[in-house]
Amino acid sequence: MKYFIGSDHAGINIKDYVKELFEKAGHEVEDLGPFSNDRVDYPDFAAKVCKEVLANDGTKGILICGTGLGMSMSANKFDGIRAALCHNSYSAAMAREHNDANVLCLGERVSGYGTIESIVDAWNTHEFAGGRHANRVQKINNLMGSCRV
Numbered sequence: 001m002k003y004f005i006g007s008d009h010a011g012i013n014i015k016d017y018v019k020e021l022f023e024k025a026g027h028e029v030e031d032l033g034p035f036s037n038d039r040v041d042y043p044d045f046a047a048k049v050c051k052e053v054l055a056n057d058g059t060k061g062i063l064i065c066g067t068g069l070g071m072s073m074s075a076n077k078f079d080g081i082r083a084a085l086c087h088n089s090y091s092a093a094m095a096r097e098h099n100d101a102n103v104l105c106l107g108e109r110v111s112g113y114g115t116i117e118s119i120v121d122a123w124n125t126h127e128f129a130g131g132r133h134a135n136r137v138q139k140i141n142n143l144m145g146s147c148r149v
Contacts, residue, residue, distance in 0.1 A: 005031050010108060029062075042071050067109060082102055097129045099136075104123050
């Protein structure tokens, strides 16, 4: 599996750690930045990662900011992206099994290294269950564009 990873300045300190965890699990990871602690805007890096995931079949994304909230909100604006903000291993497992989430969002300021390691492990060891969940994921996919008032 190939992953694209990106962060903002508030997530850059754990980006290399997360990248290493995915690589140790046998995944290829392409780092889309940033590459310094200079202040940047999280929507820009969410867009970079999501565009790559959408353009490359069979890939997934990882986004990190201070809380993970801004990244998840930005990522979920993209038709075809199902970004899951996970603060524990159970939510990571369910995001993969039940929601076929294709982008994992993490918060550097709210999750410690041990918790992040357990989230990544759960994300890597669980697959989409399909079955009754496939219909629900299709309904999620169909919401894009239909929710405008």
